[in-house]
Amino acid sequence: MSDVITLVLRAPVTRRLEIECLAPNALAALDEAGIARLPAWDGPQRIPLGDVFQIRGGRSDRVRVSGDLELVDALGAGMTAGELHVEGSVGRYAGTRMAGGVLRVGGDAAYGAGLEMTGGLLDITGNAGDRLGAGRLAAARGMAGGEIIVRGNAGAEIGATMRRGTVVVAGNAGPRAGLGMIAGNVLVLGSAGDDAGRFNKRGSIVVFGGVSVPPTYRYACTYRPPHVAVTVGHLRSHRGLAIPADAQSARFRRYSGDMAELGRGEILARSDGR
Amino acid sequence: MHIRGVAIDDTFAEAFGMRGARVIITARDMRWATEAAREMTGFATSVIACKVEAGIERELAPSETPDGRPGVSVLLFTMDSDSLAKRMVERIGQTVLTCVTTACFDGLPDSAERMTVGKSLRVFGDGYQSSKVIGGQRYWRIPVMEGEFLVQESFGKVKGVGGGNFLILAESDAAALDAAQAAVDAMRGMPGVVLPFPGGIVRSGSKVGGKRYTSMIATTNDAYAPALRALAASSVPNGVNSVLEIVLDGLDAPAIAAAMRKGIDAACRPGVHTITAGNYGGKLGPYHFHLRKIMEEGTAA
Numbered sequence: 001m002s003d004v005i006t007l008v009l010r011a012p013v014t015r016r017l018e019i020e021c022l023a024p025n026a027l028a029a030l031d032e033a034g035i036a037r038l039p040a041w042d043g044p045q046r047i048p049l050g051d052v053f054q055i056r057g058g059r060s061d062r063v064r065v066s067g068d069l070e071l072v073d074a075l076g077a078g079m080t081a082g083e084l085h086v087e088g089s090v091g092r093y094a095g096t097r098m099a100g101g102v103l104r105v106g107g108d109a110a111y112g113a114g115l116e117m118t119g120g121l122l123d124i125t126g127n128a129g130d131r132l133g134a135g136r137l138a139a140a141r142g143m144a145g146g147e148i149i150v151r152g153n154a155g156a157e158i159g160a161t162m163r164r165g166t167v168v169v170a171g172n173a174g175p176r177a178g179l180g181m182i183a184g185n186v187l188v189l190g191s192a193g194d195d196a197g198r199f200n201k202r203g204s205i206v207v208f209g210g211v212s213v214p215p216t217y218r219y220a221c222t223y224r225p226p227h228v229a230v231t232v233g234h235l236r237s238h239r240g241l242a243i244p245a246d247a248q249s250a251r252f253r254r255y256s257g258d259m260a261e262l263g264r265g266e267i268l269a270r271s272d273g274r
Numbered sequence: 275m276h277i278r279g280v281a282i283d284d285t286f287a288e289a290f291g292m293r294g295a296r297v298i299i300t301a302r303d304m305r306w307a308t309e310a311a312r313e314m315t316g317f318a319t320s321v322i323a324c325k326v327e328a329g330i331e332r333e334l335a336p337s338e339t340p341d342g343r344p345g346v347s348v349l350l351f352t353m354d355s356d357s358l359a360k361r362m363v364e365r366i367g368q369t370v371l372t373c374v375t376t377a378c379f380d381g382l383p384d385s386a387e388r389m390t391v392g393k394s395l396r397v398f399g400d401g402y403q404s405s406k407v408i409g410g411q412r413y414w415r416i417p418v419m420e421g422e423f424l425v426q427e428s429f430g431k432v433k434g435v436g437g438g439n440f441l442i443l444a445e446s447d448a449a450a451l452d453a454a455q456a457a458v459d460a461m462r463g464m465p466g467v468v469l470p471f472p473g474g475i476v477r478s479g480s481k482v483g484g485k486r487y488t489s490m491i492a493t494t495n496d497a498y499a500p501a502l503r504a505l506a507a508s509s510v511p512n513g514v515n516s517v518l519e520i521v522l523d524g525l526d527a528p529a530i531a532a533a534m535r536k537g538i539d540a541a542c543r544p545g546v547h548t549i550t551a552g553n554y555g556g557k558l559g560p561y562h563f564h565l566r567k568i569m570e571e572g573t574a575a
Contacts, residue, residue: 145407164407185406202404226377226424227406227415229341234409248342264404 002057005035009067010054016091017042020074021049024061024082024101031058061101070110076103079120092129095122098146108152112136117165118145123239130155130174133167141182143167149239156193159186162203166231170241178205181265187231189243200258200265206231208247208270217257222271224251275566280542280549282565287439287534287551290559292321292351293358294434294525295389296331296381299370300345304333310376311346313369318350319471322480322492326361327351327436327523329468340379341424347381349468351436351523358431359389366425367395371416377424382525383411385430392425435561438522438530441479441498441550442541443514449545450516451475457520460540466529467522476519479552495552514547527561534563535572 005027021038030038035058036050049055053065061082069075073091076084080100089107096115105113108126114133128150134157135142142161153171160179168187175193178186181203191209198214205211206228229248235241252268275282299314301307311330318328327350334345350365352358370378378392392414396403399416405427406413412427442457444450458474461467469475479498484490496506498517503510510517520537524530538549551565 147409166407204404204406221421223421225415226341226422227408227413229343230377230413230424231406231408233340233342238409245342 002060004062004064005055005057005060007049007053007055007063007065009069010052012068013052013071015042016071016073017052018073019049019052020077022063022065022075022084023077023079024063024084025080027063028059028061028082032056034058070108073110076122079103089126094124095120095148098122100146109150111155114143114146114148114167116141117143117148120146122146122148124148124150125152127152127171128154128158128169130157131160132158132169133162133165134158134160134179135162143184149235149241151241153190159184159203159205162186168235168239168241172209178203178265181205185231187228189241189247197258197265197267199261200267201262202264204266204268206252206268208250211267211269213255213267213269214258216260217255217267218259218263220254220256220266222251222253224249225254225268228252228268275569277539277542277549277569279544280546282538282569283548283550284566285551286553286565287437287563288553288556288558289435289437289439289527289530289561289563291561292327292353292434292436292523293355293431294349294351294523295358295362295429295431296525297348297350297362297366297370297429298334298339298345298379298381299348300334300339300341300343300377300379301373302343302375304344304346306373306375307344307346308333310370310373311348313373314348314365315350315468315470316369318365321351321353321436325352325357326365327468327470328365329470329474329523331465331468332463341377343377349434349466349523349525351434351470353436355387355389355431359391359394362389362391362429363394366391367398371395371398371418371423371425374420378426380411380426380429382430382432385432387431388428389431390427391429392427395425432525434523434525435527435530436523437559438524438534438561438563439552440520440534440538440541440565441552442518442520442546443498443511443548443550444516444518444546445513446545447516449543450518453541453543453546454518454520456543457537457541461520461522461533461537464529464533464536466525467533468524469520470523471521474520476521479517479519482554482558509550511547519552527563530561531563531568531571534565535568538565538569539572 018041038049111129133143156174162184166185172190183202192211315328331347339345396414479495480492484493497509
């Protein structure tokens with residue numbers, strides 16, 4: 001048994017690989033050899049994980065992966081516990097369907113990070129691609145629990161069809177944030193792109209920077225939503241996000257919508273001094 | 275044992291088990307947090323007739339509260355687990371929800387035993403309420419005319435201790451009150467403890483039951499009523515003309531012992547004859563706070 005299982009790339013990855021087996025909870029039961037036998041996928045071809053990574057340690061639910069993994073998809077998919085720390089950037093679908101534990105990405109995460117996750121924490125130091133915390137295209141629901149933190153910017157359609165959970169983007173978000181949200185929270189500390197909150201049923205979209213509110217939303221009032229203050233406090237104290245303290249007393253314009261749907265959702269657009 | 279000339283009786287305060295909760299009330303400023311806290315802890319001196327005992331634990335700086343605003347922490351105690359949740363819902367619903375700018379949070383987040391509070395209060399929203407999960411905790415947003423009231427869905431509860439006490443026997447009513455006030459000032463703000471009586475002081479200490487009125491749950495503590503020294507089996511020493519009691523409820527026994535130590539020490543001042551404590555021969559409760567032991571531990575520390 002070791003404190004941390006470390007995986008180091010044997011050679012640069014030049015073709016897209018899918019490595020869905022790196023769930024810390026699964027690795028916790030395996031020794032070094034067992035981990036090396038786990039499957040990675042090079043297209044339709046199954047290859048042993050040991051061919052991709054040099055593996056040190058075993059029987060731990062703390063896993064550290066180093067190397068350029070931009071072409072490696074599905075890291076941390078389905079994890080339920082433990083901690084997976086990827087030092088650099090990752091490919092598509094990182095943390096998809098994760099239900100627990102902590103997945104830290106030291107660089108960027110491509111398309112579909114946190115797709116349909118139901119629990120745990122996905123913390124991305126860099127930028128995130130499109131469909132962060134969303135559902136698969138045409139899926140009935142996206143993220144249904146847990147927390148995603150993106151310390152950079154995020155792409156289009158973050159939180160699309162999400163049902164529960166929280167997506168936080170410290171920078172800017174692309175267009176159509178919260179598309180078809182059923183419920184849950186999207187919080188953007190920068191600006192949100194066009195068409196935020198389209199077809200939102202009960203979700204909350206909180207934007208500290210600029211946001212253009214769709215015409216299918218109705219203005220309600222300008223006030224200090226108390227849950228935003230608690231969220232900001234949580235992000236400052238537990239997630240280490242450098243949010244100015246005055247954000248906790250910020251006032252927001254509340255728009256209810258999308259009236260094309262239930263109309264029970266909201267866009268909260270910061271109003272004071274902006 | 276004497277402290278600055280004041281005798282410390284070789285006796286113990288007898289306390290009993292209660293169920294306790296800590297409520298964090300925040301508001302735009304300390305004025306309104308305190309206002310709500312005072313309302314919430316009103317008419318909550320003794321479970322004998324109030325159903326709950328409550329008090330303000332301390333003021334909280336914005337850095338100590340979940341929403342970054344000034345706050346006040348309140349402790350509530352009941353005799354059983356079920357009634358604690360009922361009292362919480364009643365009191366938060368009537369005194370915090372109604373008070374401008376407030377929000378209400380659980381002050382015992384690590385407690386495994388939970389009771390639903392916000393979940394019960396949410397129905398005031400008449401279907402317009404909504405919930406948010408933040409950091410693993412669910413909060414209810416209840417729309418009100420002012421804006422929104424935010425309350426945590428569940429609150430922790432713990433096995434607490436009620437009825438910690440000591441009596442200040444003084445030469446005059448002024449000396450007794452000065453000593454009691456000094457004790458209260460010394461204990462105020464100590465973690466995990468509240469003094470549920472008005473100003474933290476009790477003038478009407480009681481005994482269990484009644485001699486003449488047998489249906490009474492509690493009647494005057496004639497043994498420590500100086501005016502009855504010639505009539506009752508009195509425990510009031512010569513030269514003592516006024517007795518005041520300090521009652522403490524706490525989240526655990528060490529918190530009560532620490533507060534008693536500080537309070538008794540502060541009460542040992544000119545005009546005070548003796549510090550003693552109320553007990554029922556060990557038959558009432560499992561917690562025994564021996565005065566001399568508590569004060570000796572303080573000296574050793």
